[in-house]
Amino acid sequence: MTHRASAESRSSRPDSPFPAVANTDIHRVRETIITWFESAARPLPWRDADTTAWAVLVSEIMSQQTPVSRVEPRWREWMQKWPTPADLAQAPTAEVLHRWDRLGYPRRALRLQEAARVITEELDGHVPQTAKELERLPGIGSYTAAAVTSFAHGERTTVLDTNVRRVLIRLFAGRDRPSPSPGRAETEWAGQFVPETEHKQWNAGVMEFGALVCTARNPQCETCPLNDICAWQKAGRPTSAVKPKTQKWAGTDRQLRGAIMDVLKSAHENADGAHTGGSVPIDLFTTTTAKIDPDMLDELSGHTATKLDRVRDLSADSQRITRLIDDLVSDGLAARTKNVLQLPS
DNA sequence: AATGCGGGGTA
DNA sequence: TACCCAGCATT
Numbered sequence: 001m002t003h004r005a006s007a008e009s010r011s012s013r014p015d016s017p018f019p020a021v022a023n024t025d026i027h028r029v030r031e032t033i034i035t036w037f038e039s040a041a042r043p044l045p046w047r048d049a050d051t052t053a054w055a056v057l058v059s060e061i062m063s064q065q066t067p068v069s070r071v072e073p074r075w076r077e078w079m080q081k082w083p084t085p086a087d088l089a090q091a092p093t094a095e096v097l098h099r100w101d102r103l104g105y106p107r108r109a110l111r112l113q114e115a116a117r118v119i120t121e122e123l124d125g126h127v128p129q130t131a132k133e134l135e136r137l138p139g140i141g142s143y144t145a146a147a148v149t150s151f152a153h154g155e156r157t158t159v160l161d162t163n164v165r166r167v168l169i170r171l172f173a174g175r176d177r178p179s180p181s182p183g184r185a186e187t188e189w190a191g192q193f194v195p196e197t198e199h200k201q202w203n204a205g206v207m208e209f210g211a212l213v214c215t216a217r218n219p220q221c222e223t224c225p226l227n228d229i230c231a232w233q234k235a236g237r238p239t240s241a242v243k244p245k246t247q248k249w250a251g252t253d254r255q256l257r258g259a260i261m262d263v264l265k266s267a268h269e270n271a272d273g274a275h276t277g278g279s280v281p282i283d284l285f286t287t288t289t290a291k292i293d294p295d296m297l298d299e300l301s302g303h304t305a306t307k308l309d310r311v312r313d314l315s316a317d318s319q320r321i322t323r324l325i326d327d328l329v330s331d332g333l334a335a336r337t338k339n340v341l342q343l344p345s
Numbered sequence: 346a347a348t349g350c351g352g353g354g355t356a
Numbered sequence: 357t358a359c360c361c362a363g364c365a366t367t
Contacts, residue, residue, distance in 0.1 A: 063362040070353075071362090104351030104361095111364085141364045161362045181346085181363090207362060216360060217356075246358060247349075258351065 018189035021172050025229055029171065030195050030202060032225050037205030040212065044068065045076060053127040053152035054085050060144045061112050066103055068211070074103055085125055088116040098265050106261070111139025129153050150203045158191040159203040163210025168193065170214060174231035176239050177216065
């Protein structure tokens with residue numbers, strides 16, 4: 001009695017980040033979202049009935065911090081080229097990075113191949129069924145583990161991505177955006193909305209709702225089917241004072257790595273667009289550290305035999321690469337590819 | 346809890 | 357320019 005009462009009084013405080021929600025509202029939101037999803041869902045290929053768990057996992061990794069519209073064509077190419085974890089496990093890492101193309105965060109491609117090798121060599125080719133096991137794989141955190149558990153295996157979990165968090169925070173906390181990262185309390189709070197049945201439709205639907213209706217910018221509140229109960233709407237749609245800190249790009253090591261990777265990828269592709277499996281180690285430039293390691297440059301300089309004259313020059317000596325970097329930085333790295341490929345000697 | 350990690354589309 | 361995007365790993 002005392003335990004339950006204190007918990008309720010805590011969560012009922014008006015300034016609580018995760019306020020108590022009436023059962024009628026919970027049912028109303030479930031029903032509305034699931035019904036909306038039936039008619040409004042985008043026809044994403046990884047939602048097809050015959051999709052494999054591996055295909056779902058690939059889609060989730062690619063979609064981390066990357067808009068779905070950019071993921072879809074890459075995903076189609078990947079699944080045609082590497083339909084199973086065993087296929088990706090045996091692929092040349094340089095080609096894996098090349099086919100990752102410009103999705104960003106290329107370390108995800110490396111982690112995905114590592115995961116494919118674990119699944120192939122240690123798990124008999126089967127994607128793990130539980131979130132706990134999934135989280136042991138490289139590149140898979142709480143969100144991706146829950147998403148695969150729900151979308152690929154049909155198990156009831158709480159899927160909490162940036163879309164779900166924004167929708168629920170707006171509806172019931174009246175704030176415009178969630179905190180920078182979700183905590184245990186928020187996950188438990190969000191779990192009360194996941195129904196016993198149709199949990200997959202809820203998880204997918206509320207994500208989609210956040211992506212298409214309750215968006216971060218220009219939300220479609222006028223046509224929103226939940227605007228009558230939305231706490232954010234009732235409060236006048238206030239915007240939070242704290243702005244997220246945006247990361248630097250121009251002139252940073254990250255931009256430089258991207259520039260060099262562009263050159264290396266080009267060196268891996270012949271005139272027909274086929275992958276040559278060249279000797280230049282693309283993956284040297286997808287390390288987890290922020291710095292351009294001088295040892296990496298020395299190793300790169302030891303490789304020759306590339307298709308581009310520019311890269312052949314780059315490979316001739318490490319001092320030249322050092323000069324390239326200096327020039328790129330002094331140029332502010334404005335026109336990335338152009339500068340790398342056409343930098344005057 | 347903070348930080349680093351890519352790249353492109355959009356207001 | 358700044359913000360945002362189906363987050364994760366490290367410190």
